[in-house]
Amino acid sequence: MKQPGTSDTFQPPKHQAITARSAVQPPNSLWYQIKRNKWPYFFISPFFVLFAIFGLFPPLFGFYLSFHQWDGLSPKRFVGLDNYIRVINDQLFWKSFTNTVGFIFLATLPMLALAIIIAFLLDSYVKRFRNFFLATYFSPMVTSSVAVTIIFGLMYGTNFGLINSGLRLLGLAPIRWLTDPLPMKVALALLLIWRYLGWNIVLYLVGLQTISHDYYDAARVDGANGVQILFRIVVPLMRPTILYTLIISIIGVLQLFGEPYLLTVGPVGGSMGGRDNALLTMAMYLYQNGFGYFRFGYAAAIAYVMFALILIMSLANLKLIGRSS
């Protein structure tokens, strides 16, 4: 598979034909460079103007804010590392952190395992209807997280919800999906798996298509069954893709906001995060501090602690999975 940066097929500079004017100018001056390459600079400049304002400035400004105390109105007050020290000692922040990380185990890992199995089945056993299955599995991704969360919220309803009605028909006790801490987490995890499974199936299928089926055939001749092929051939060869999806999913989970917010705010749950803050995520806590309490400096510090945690986890993954490849 191609890595970013190794795929360039560049030729020597193409604009050397325009040399009449360049002979007069010192060839290394910045102005000469800009003139000689006016087209590429012209092509990238609209992007880079916007990028400098809205891509580069915000993270730097957020970092600056994280050392200040500011409610958005009164003058900013420099507080040094105070915000960070408070975040580190903030029980509720760590609660939101463990909640969020919990979803890596409740949602991400089962989802990725399921996705690789489904992708393997689609790749080796399904020919004619592959696109139909892919489109169906992918479809939850294209709908609004708000609509989807509302629908799941109604299905999870304690008294009139579809799922509990089903349990009742089977003679089982209803589960309080939206008010008991553990069922709440399971409910959110199921919603996340349902929504993002298809995306990962597509990514794995792309990776699987780079593996020659000759390997499978050779293994079959040697008496291997499907399960052995999956674990002995597919998983090791897919290591880079697995690593990529794992990191992407973790980054996504650590920023989780819409689904847990809407499951707990609203007519049923009431307070953000739900009972015992069981569904309070880091992004929700950041939102609450920034836009609920107008602690912009503190919220910026939370954002940077989040960023650091995301970096640490991505690097840990790289070390753990990228190790022996």
Add this chain to the structure above:
Amino acid sequence: MAILVVLLFLAGLMVFPFLWMTVTSSLKLPQILQYPPRLVPGTDLIRNITALVQTVPFVRAFINSLFIAGVATVGQVFLCSLAGFAFAKYEFLGRETLFLLVLATMMIPATVNLIPWFIMMSWLGWTDTYQALIVPGMANAFGIFWMRQSITQAVHDEIIQAARIDGCSEIRIYTRVVVPMIRPALGALSILVFLGVWNEYLQPLIILNTVHKFTLPLILALLHNQYGTQLHLVMVGSTLATVPVLIIFFLTSRWFIRGLTAGALKG
């Protein structure tokens, strides 16, 4: 055979919430609450739609979302493909550095920018406006990365050279040579950008205050929070917000999935 059954069962699980939502949006409120749950369509779809548009500015929200997502998509795809072309096919001073800068910001999670973005928008006087949801997103690092990758793979240098020898200007090379050759990747990027903006919840939640400016996700959340007991309205609103997108997706899915798998996602 057993495998096909498993895959079909999973497909059923995937579409079931949508089917249930669509069926339920044609029921009267008491029918929604009955036990055992009713899974057969009713006759009240039109009446529910009428009640919905009288309760919240749903049509306006649909148009708002269409406008914001449409403009954002055209802008992002244009800027990213143009800059991606320069990064893929020209040699110029600072190319590696600038591209690394773009890649570096891709590592920064969107949530980190949330507070500074909001403060910048209030400096610019852009709170409660659409441009706050359109303009900052145009500097899409992921899009430029993808476009550079697709152009490197799909457009050969010889074709560009040939066009140049034939007297094509650099701008015409972009519009007549590069754009037609990366159409699948452009299409897939357009759909991804459009869906991302169309479905975005957190940014509009923070920036928009006027109900008439609300996007579809905000109107749905408003329905859920303020009219949550009127389930028939919530259901029909969710259905009208998702089913058109689903239909368009299924009609274009073949092409979309090809675009997704052809391009940059070979990470």
